[in-house]
Amino acid sequence: MFTKTRFDSWDLPENILGGLSAIEWEFATQVQKDTIPLARQGRDVIGQARTGSGKTAAFGIPILERCQPTGQLQALILAPTRELANQVAEEFQTLQGDSGLSIQTVYGGTDLEKQAKKLSDGVDIIVGTPGRVMDMTERGHINLDSPVLFCLDEADRMLDMGFFPDIMWVVERMNNREQTLLFSATFPQEIIDAAHEFMNDPEFVLTNSEELDIPPIEMFSVSVGRANKLWALGRLLIRMEENDQTIIFCNTKRMVDLAVQRLKKHRFDAEGLHGDLNQNQRERILNRFKEGEVKTIVATDVAARGIDVDGITLVVNYDLPADLDSFIHRVGRTGRIGRKGEAWSLVSRDDAPQLSKIMATY
Structure with missing residues (x-):
């Protein structure tokens, strides 16, 4: 690096x-x-x-x-x-x-x-x-x-x-x-x-x-039923150290809101980012994330563009992205400037063909 x-x-x-x-x-x-x-x-x-x-x-x-x-x-x-x-x-x-x-x-x-x-x-x-x-x-x-x-x-x-x-x-x-x-x-x-x-x-x-494309990031996938993804996500977040920060990617705004709601219910400190937020709300959440006040952000691809925070040690694909480019952009949010990071993909039966496609190209 x-x-x-x-x-x-x-x-x-x-x-x-x-x-x-x-x-x-x-x-x-x-x-x-x-x-x-x-x-x-x-x-x-x-x-x-x-x-x-x-x-x-x-x-x-x-x-x-x-x-x-x-x-x-x-x-x-x-x-x-x-x-x-x-x-x-x-x-x-x-x-x-x-x-x-x-x-x-x-x-x-x-x-x-x-x-x-x-x-x-x-x-x-x-x-x-x-x-x-x-x-x-x-x-x-x-x-x-x-x-x-x-x-x-x-x-x-x-x-x-x-x-x-x-x-x-x-x-x-x-x-x-x-x-x-x-x-x-x-x-x-x-x-x-x-x-x-x-x-x-x-x-x-x-x-x-x-x-270029593969920073020092360890990649993992977990086969899990759609209904158990939230449970698996909780297990990953529990492993976090005090200074670690996480981005969780969902493919829809609705899923972002749902994931945030459930994580908060289980006392995880999480904020959602998607296109329905106005600019002030968005900047306020991003600034709190940069300052380390918020540890976990749940986001759609569009909303996560431009998140550039060095402390991100974990990226979770709650939903798999539609293409390899998005996958690279997502996992590239961790492992910044040569630091280590982990990227986990939660894969239900429906996601399996897409994961095979990404793995083959990657």
Whole structure:
């Protein structure tokens, strides 16, 4: 996971080295080691990296190094969800040390006027979701002629969520773009085609596939009748240490609510995350989870996008996902930055064929 390459061997600006030492980062991860030198030369880079590989710093450090605190927009980063945009912006704030850059998030579900006011006060770097960036550009609050650096994070997720037309709309208006970075865990053909359309002779950085898709996670499956899944889940949660955190995946909102209700009845501290929650409820639960106040979250795939918490040691597939990509994204929530983690799948008779399919591809 980590290489022997030290950040201080790269002649980075003092501010950034200060930011790195504040969080005690000494050694680069593989994706950082492969990406940062290329990106610092101004090359376009396509990086294959999953969440938890250190990819935010892989594109963050070269972007932060090139930006000056002028209050003029120099870099735009697009992410699929508000949570991910927030996380990227938070990491940028940490990594910039004393650089003094204004880093702002732009996403839906929050007060548009407040966002506009912040932007008019001056901004150096925007981290946003495609729809709201498009909206703010049309309203005249963002000038896409201004940024020279562009980064797409979790491109495959954006494709799944139907954002590619919005992304192309944004890219076509960035007339002074000098460098583009694109990161994705998987590479459907549409992403490769789009990349060739708007990137300039990009360098591919492929973290080798074993390291990429299979973090140090132990995987288990339990054959259990549908009616006994909750009992099995309780047995798994009882094994948890005090500092452990868990994500349980269900395929429907109804199942999320039901599981939370039953877990609470048996005195497990659990919260549910699904699409019916409003943005404030969602952020409140996520913040409590990040702070370690909530130990267990039950979520649907869509709601779990962008949950990036290092303390997750257990992922449970209460329901098996429909495809391998979702499986990889789910289990990748544990085993972060080289830590150990466990992923358990509760498999009823109906799920068995799907599990065989996932195992065969994995």
